[in-house]
Amino acid sequence: MSTARTRTTATAVASNAEAAPAERASGSAWVTTQFVLAGVVWGASFLFMKVALEGISPAQVAWTRIILGALTLGALVLLRREKMSRSLVVWAHLTVLGLTFCVIPFLLFSWAQQHVTSGVASIFNATTPIMTAIMAWLVFRVEKLRLLQILGIGVGVLGVVVIMAPWQGLAFDGSLVAELAILGATASYGFSLAYMRRFVSNTGMSALAFTFGYIAMAGVVMALLTPFLVLTPVRLDAGIVVSLLLLGCLGTGFAYVWSQNSVRAWGPTRASTVTYITPVVGVVLGILILGETVSWNEPVGALVVFLGILLAQDRVRIGRRNDEGTDAAASVPRQR
Template sequence: MQGGMNGNWTGVRIGALALLWGSTFLWIELALEALTPVQVTLSRCVIGAVTLLVACRCAGHRLPRGRSIWGRIAVAAFFCNALPFAMFSVGQRSIDSGVAGVLNATTPLWAVLIGVVTGMERGLRPLRLGGLLTGYAGVVLILAPWKAAESGGSGIAAVALAAASYAIGFAYMGRHLVGTGIPTISLSAAQLVVATALTAVTVPFGGLEPVDVSARTLIVVLVLGVVATAATFHLTYRNIAAEGATNTATLGYLLPVVSVALGVVVLGEDFNVRLGVGMAVVLVGVAVTRSRRGETPLGVAERQPTTQG
């Protein structure tokens, strides 16, 4: 009974994370209408950090202490926050939000590769490998690389770099931060604080341009910072603690469905039969990848966290 309840809550967390994470590309696209990539990145880091600091305080937790842990947080903040946030903002100047979400779905492939290289993966079972390949086939179908010339090449490269960076960050967090006994709310707050500091260094390179702040821009930036950054990042941390870095990265396969749908409905981006079929294939791949029949879940840390707060 308890296992069933845990499974239900896991499903709710995964669904919420997919929706929030998938909507990020929409909010970035809207924010870029008024802000530069550096300004978008810095604003989401600042608002996200403040939000999680308040949440951490309300939960009765403190930020981590010790030079060693803060050094590890800095590495994670670079690969999981500062670099990918910046690359998404840069990339989405030349590609649609839906395409950005699709490219982000390559994160699981990078995560598996990194997991095998670092020893965090104990080998790929046929079922899991089949799910990964199926999901990747859906991504390829949606992205249609044979039409890549119609999209911005530099934008595609920037978002692909962001996806690879996420995979590195997830693996690092799973190995060096999760399971240390520090509440995930404290870790996520600290990580966004460091990401803010790292992003602030880039302000001279596009962050000083004048901004015509409207009510619409303020709302977009607040949603991007509070919902698509703070809430999403903390849920990501909790999911890494509960299911491991690779399983969390597998959520990336759900993002094209959300990002493409929002891009079509809200921004009027293109949608056709190929995209619809591709999203269906992606969902099948996710279902197969997450199946645990006869297999030991991969990517789940051997050392379980003592606190998830």
């Protein structure tokens, strides 16, 4: 009997050992799928905004996407009976995130896309990891950067200069101001990501509940601003309505949850590489659907920005370190 039990136990242990890698692989594949979907949806969001602006104002675009995103996530929270935090401090932080991660950048992006192509907007959006590194290093002091990482920030800034092409002459017209507005939006994103790490890294809420929390607070802010921002005439057609639904329900709803799941599974550094996907999707859709054109300096500048991101995120190794074991351990995604 003892031998039989031992064999049964050994078989069960072996089965569990075999199942665990399969479960991890399945979970990793699902996270990867969400990561790619978020990149594709966010890349397409620049097209959705451009189409929506043909019939409604920039403020109305931002208002609509936030309200639709909050309603979509709110319905999911109710269906899944997610637990929300009861801490007033947490909700105060979520309100800050609602402003800096949604309200401010959405308004800036929507206004800027009146003056620049959707492709250019998506390329500038790729500066978000550079902005995040700056905020985490200089503002919140949650990261210490090595010299090579600081060099990466400088390379990223150089890439932005290449995209803006100052040798063509800088006139403070709508295009230049719009590009600066987009950089303000990505700086706001960077602030928000560093703020999350500093103040709300562990709220006890799921990714869905946490994401709904700050988008809901952004919705409250927009609802209060309704009389001042959105009570202007609109012209709607099928294309505009579909674009707004996709921008709100997908781009400001599901995609934010997918991204949060990636952050929790892989960590913020690896998850932020979603910015490699969005400009490609944004540029391709702009060319194919809107007939936009791309100047040589824009993709070249984007490549320089990507190099800066790799350096700033410490993904480029020059020489070999003595603490290889430490580096290898640090490269393993941390489950949160």
